[in-house]
Amino acid sequence: MLERRPLLKSILSDRPKDLLAVSGLGSSTWDLSAVGDHHKNFCFIGAMGQAGAFALGLAMAQKEKRVLLVTGDGELLMSLGILATIANQGPENLVLLVMDNESYAETGGQPTATAGPTDLEQVARGCGIKETATFQNEEETEEIRKMVYGRAGPVFMNIKVFAKPPDLVFPHSFDGVTAIDRFRKSVLSN
């Protein structure tokens, strides 16, 4: 098991200037916010299940920039079909990173399907994504970093993380218009 927040901090240290980061609602958004506010972050706080589709659309609009989606197992499980859609489109600039804590941590830690027999990496492979991996150990952090930045997408990584949620850290604004306008302006400015 890995600690999700130090892992994301490590991945985003020396963050490339044009990396676009999208987070799924709940813990992933608090994680991305905890790493530090950034104009090229877009954080979901609702619309559960939509983060993957949003990241795909963004990647198809900004093909020269790398798009990193950070989301949870619960958020992804709501829309597993998006993995098939992503595999069929094959965006080379899209990286999916799932913080798999095997639970709905925000709502009391009820187990998700991945606490049982469900294996998200196998789901991604079955959908047709070729660059996939599952990581379980802190020692693999550098390998995870390399996979985020060094492989042609679509890349899918399932990271087994501790279930205990870290403190809540809110994004720059809960207002959707404020958030998307700042993000879009930054994306389109260079």
Next chain:
Amino acid sequence: MVDSGKINWHEDMFSVLRSQNITLVGHVPDAGHTPLIRLCERQNDMDVVTLTTEEEGVGLLSGAWAGGRKGVLLMQSSGVGNCINALALPQICRIPFFTIVSMRGEWGEFIPWQVPMGQATPSVLGAMDVKVFRADRQEDVGATVDAAANFSFNTRQSSAVLLSQKMIGAKQFKEG
């Protein structure tokens, strides 16, 4: 299929997509959309994305707009119900979500299972703050799609064009 002279409303819709610079087309296919999908697939600068469920189209087009690209979601009325919670995203962010919906369950329908969502489509869209435009006649399709696209992309609000089943023609099924 009703034939009213030289009007090709599929080509009219395609012309609007081109003039509006809409280059991303998400869809869960429907017979009423097939000619338009084929026209779009022939364009090198358009991406046609077959979705596993219509709600993916809401996120897809929202992300594309954030990245400076305009898109449209093509779906059947039954797909509108699949989009409900996803529509929170364009509503709360004022993202111009744009969709063209082929109607079922409203005029000469053969399959009873199409009726509930077909009848609920306008009120479901309205409930999620999507402005509804309707095309009942083939000669109105192009102008209606253009007006709805302008409404969405100029005012940053979501819109849907409903292509009426009366115009498309109700599909009749026969055994054997």
